[in-house]
Structures are given as C-alpha cells and as structure tokens.
Amino acid sequence: MKVVEWGEYIAYGDEEVRVGRSFRVFDDEGNLVSAGIEWEAEPVKPGEKHEDAVERARKRLREKIEKIRERYRAGGARP
Amino acid sequence: MATTAQDAPDYTLLSDVNVVGSVTIDVKVVGTVNVNIQNQPVKVLVQNTTLNVDAVIVDSRLDIKVVITDCVVDLKIYTPAGKWIIAPELLTTYAVNPYRSVRPGTEESIISYSGFKGRLKQIGGELVTAGNPFSIYGNVEIRIYVDGLMAMSLKIDEIDFLNGRATYWLWTALVSCLNNNLTPPFNCVKYTTSPERWLIMPFFSNPAAAVTMAVVDRSTGLLVRVGFYLKVDAEFQNSVEVRVYNGDSSNTLGVMMTGLLGEYVWPTG
Numbered sequence: 162m163k164v165v166e167w168g169e170y171i172a173y174g175d176e177e178v179r180v181g182r183s184f185r186v187f188d189d190e191g192n193l194v195s196a197g198i199e200w201e202a203e204p205v206k207p208g209e210k211h212e213d214a215v216e217r218a219r220k221r222l223r224e225k226i227e228k229i230r231e232r233y234r235a236g237g238a239r240p
Numbered sequence: 241m242a243t244t245a246q247d248a249p250d251y252t253l254l255s256d257v258n259v260v261g262s263v264t265i266d267v268k269v270v271g272t273v274n275v276n277i278q279n280q281p282v283k284v285l286v287q288n289t290t291l292n293v294d295a296v297i298v299d300s301r302l303d304i305k306v307v308i309t310d311c312v313v314d315l316k317i318y319t320p321a322g323k324w325i326i327a328p329e330l331l332t333t334y335a336v337n338p339y340r341s342v343r344p345g346t347e348e349s350i351i352s353y354s355g356f357k358g359r360l361k362q363i364g365g366e367l368v369t370a371g372n373p374f375s376i377y378g379n380v381e382i383r384i385y386v387d388g389l390m391a392m393s394l395k396i397d398e399i400d401f402l403n404g405r406a407t408y409w410l411w412t413a414l415v416s417c418l419n420n421n422l423t424p425p426f427n428c429v430k431y432t433t434s435p436e437r438w439l440i441m442p443f444f445s446n447p448a449a450a451v452t453m454a455v456v457d458r459s460t461g462l463l464v465r466v467g468f469y470l471k472v473d474a475e476f477q478n479s480v481e482v483r484v485y486n487g488d489s490s491n492t493l494g495v496m497m498t499g500l501l502g503e504y505v506w507p508t509g
Contacts, residue, residue, distance in 0.1 A: 168355025168503055173348065174338025183503060184357070185408055193505060196331050 162194075162233035166226060171215055177202050178211055180218035182226055184224045186233060199232050207231070328401065330359060330502030340484075341370060342493040344450040347383065347485040351499040354479040358503040360384065363482055364469035365497030367396070372491050373464045377408075380485040382468075386476045391487070399468050402449035406442035407466075410456060414440055415461050431455055447471065 163186070170181035179202045186195035203218035205211055259265070280416070322368035337353045342348045353360075367376050378398050384392040400407045413425045424438070431439040444450030448471040455465035474480060486493040 168353055168358065169354045170333070170335045170501075171349075172335045172337035173350055173352075174340050177338045179336070179338070181333075181335060183331075185505075198333055198504075203288070 162189070162236070164211075164226065164230040165235050167196075167218075169219075170200075175205070177204055178214045178218060180215055180222055182222045184226060184229070199229070201225065220222055272279050278371045305361060329505050330361075331505060333501045333503055334499065335501065336498045339495065340451055340495045342486040342495055343489050344486055344488050344492065347483050348495075350482045350484055350495055350497050351477075352481040356503065357475075357477050358480070358501055359428045360386075360472045360474045360476065360480045360482070360499065361502050362469065362473075362500040363497055365467070365495065367466045367468075368496075369462075369464045370493040370494045371493040373460045373462040374483070374488045374491040375462055376466050376493070377411075377454075380493060381485040381487065382470065383477075383483045383485055384472060384474055385481040386474050387479055391474055392472070394470070396451060396463075396466055396468060399449050399470055403442075403444045403446045403451065406444060407440070407454055408450040410440050410442045411456055411463065414438055414456055418458060427439070430482045435459060483499075 163185065165185045167183040167185055170179075170183070172179040174179075179200055181198050181200045183198040184196065185193055186197075188194050197223060201218040201221045203214040203221075205214045260459070335353070337350050340350060350365075351363075356448060364383070367380055369376060379395075381393045381395050382399070383390055397405075397408065410427065412427060414428045416422070417424050418438075427441040427443070429439050431437045438456045438458065439453060440456060441453050442451060444452055450469060450470065452467040453465075454463045456462070457464045465477075482497065482499055484493070484495050484497075
C-alpha cells in the first residue's frame with residue numbers, strides 16, 4: 162500500500178486557520194483503493210500572520226499523514 | 241491460383257510483403273504467436289466495417305489512447321475484484337472557513353486549494369456587516385481565482401440577477417410597505433426590534449445561484465446580512481482560490497463560507 166498526498170486546502174478565519182490535505186491510497190499494483198482528507202485547525206495569535214499559523218498546521222498534518230502511511234504500510238486500515 | 245492443404249514450410253521473410261487485390265486472409269493460430277514491435281509505429285485503419293475485439297488482458301498495465309467519433313459506444317466494464325473504475329471522475333472534497341473579517345477596500349482569501357487538476361463545484365455562505373450597516377448588496381464581490389488568475393467576480397446583486405432579482409424586489413417591497421404602514425409582504429418577518437431589522441426569505445428556484453435570505457435594517461433600508469449560494473463549476477489545473485472583496489470605504493465585512501470542490505483522480509501534468 163502506498164499513500165500519496167494530493168491537494169492542500171486552506172480555510173481562513175480571523176482567529177483560526179484550517180489546513181486540509183487530501184490523499185490517495187494505492188495498492189501494490191497501482192490500483193486506487195481509497196482516498197481521504199485530513200484537517201488540522203490552528204489558532205492565529207494576535208498580530209500574527211495567517212501563514213505562520215498555516216505552517217504550524219501543516220507540520221501537524223504531515224505527522225498525521227505519516228501515521229496513516231505507516232498504518233497502511235503495516236497492512237492495516239486507515240487509523 | 242495455387243492452394244494447398246499441406247503444412248507450409250517455415251519461412252524467414254527478408255523483404256516486405258505486399259498483399260494487393262481482393263484477398264481474403266483467414267489466419268487461424270493454434271500455437272503461440274509472439275509479436276515484438278519495438279520503436280516502430282503500428283497503424284491499423286478500420287473503416288466501414290465491424291470490428292469485433294474479444295480480448296482478455298491480464299497481468300498487464302495498459303495505456304490506451306482512443307479517439308472515438310461518429311459512432312455509438314457501448315462500453316461495459318466488469319470488475320469483480322471490486323477495484324475502482326476510473327474515468328475522469330471527481331472525488332468530492334470541501335473546505336469551511338471560520339468567520340473572517342474583510343476590512344474596507346481590501347480583498348481577503350477565504351478558501352484556497354493547491355495541488356492537482358480539479359473543479360470548484362459550489363460555494364455557499366453568509367456575509368454580514370460587522371459594524372455599521374452598509375450596502376453588502378452592491379459593495380461586496382465574490383472573486384474566484386483559477387490557477388492564479390481572476391476568473392469571476394460577482395457582486396451579491398449580480399448573484400441575485402441569476403435568480404431573477406427576487407431578493408431586490410422583496411426587499412424593495414418590504415421597505416415600501418413599512419414606510420407606508422402596509423402589511424409586510426410574504427416571507428418577511430421582524431427579526432429584531434432594536435435596531436429594527438427584518439428577515440426576508442425570497443423564493444429561489446435557480447439551482448445554480450441564489451440569494452437565499454437577507455436581513456434589512458429598517459433605519460437605513462440596507463441589507464446587513466445576506467445568505468447566498470453559487471454553483472461555480474470552475475475547472476482548474478492546480479489551484480483555485482475564493483476571495484472576497486469589500487468595496488465599502490469605511491466598514492468591515494464578516495464572511496463565513498463553505499466550498500465544495502472536486503479532485504480528479506489522476507493528475508494531468
């Protein structure tokens with residue numbers, strides 16, 4: 162199983178940003194077997210640029226996707 | 241013409257073979273046929289005839305580019321293995337933004353996507369005056385940027401036009417009735433008394449776009465809250481962004497929005 166990251170979504174709010182990452186799951190023969198999207202929300206601190214909060218959310222998303230990847234790699238289902 | 245029922249001897253062809261004239265060739269293969277064509281174009285022209293192909297392709301990855309014109313195609317794909325059949329299919333995704341303020345004279349990003357080819361299918365949301373009433377109806381623009389370029393910029397009144405301007409006329413009728421002490425029109429209800437505001441709910445029948453509700457401020461006659469939806473169907477190669485422009489010179493706008501998107505299963509690039 163192979164998890165391939167696809168698109169990135171960002172939804173902007175005054176006090177919070179939400180960053181989403183869609184992904185595909187392919188089997189060993191390259192067949193698409195699943196797809197999904199994961200989101201992380203991050204507060205925007207007073208005076209902070211939205212992009213800084215987006216970057217923190219991206220970091221947590223990468224960790225979340227990596228866990229999904231490891232789970233599939235081990236032959237399990239999506240966490 | 242010579243014919244023979246005997247086995248033909250093995251031949252090694254050292255020159256081109258041209259079959260000319262009206263010849264019927266009936267080849268029946270009992271054994272194995274191996275065709276190795278490397279780095280050479282293979283052209284098969286089939287015209288004005290019926291082509292029956294009964295093939296089983298297994299253990300192979302096959303890339304086929306087919307151009308089909310002027311004919312009827314009846315294609316059935318059976319996948320007992322349960323694997324996905326992938327045409328240019330869209331997987332629906334979404335994004336919802338928390339409340340975002342848009343200061344006067346500025347444009348802010350509300351929802352953005354970057355990655356592969358897809359489609360912004362629909363947006364819907366609510367716009368609200370954050371402070372003093374101002375004309376949301378005429379001063380706010382919903383802007384769609386496709387692959388970095390602005391593809392659409394619609395004011396709320398222009399979205400209302402797509403639904404036959406129902407909101408404008410219900411709003412106008414309500415203000416007229418209130419000013420002349422007449423019974424308010426249908427689909428209008430007093431929302432708050434101080435300040436006095438009325439909720440109007442216009443009929444909307446266009447599945448592609450409409451202003452769904454609005455709140456009228458009695459003292460100014462302006463809309464201070466507006467709901468809408470818009471079926472965008474904007475195709476993009478790798479990015480799309482929904483931005484909102486507040487054209488008012490002194491008042492801040494609040495925006496809440498949901499976007500429905502679609503990602504194609506395969507990237508094109």
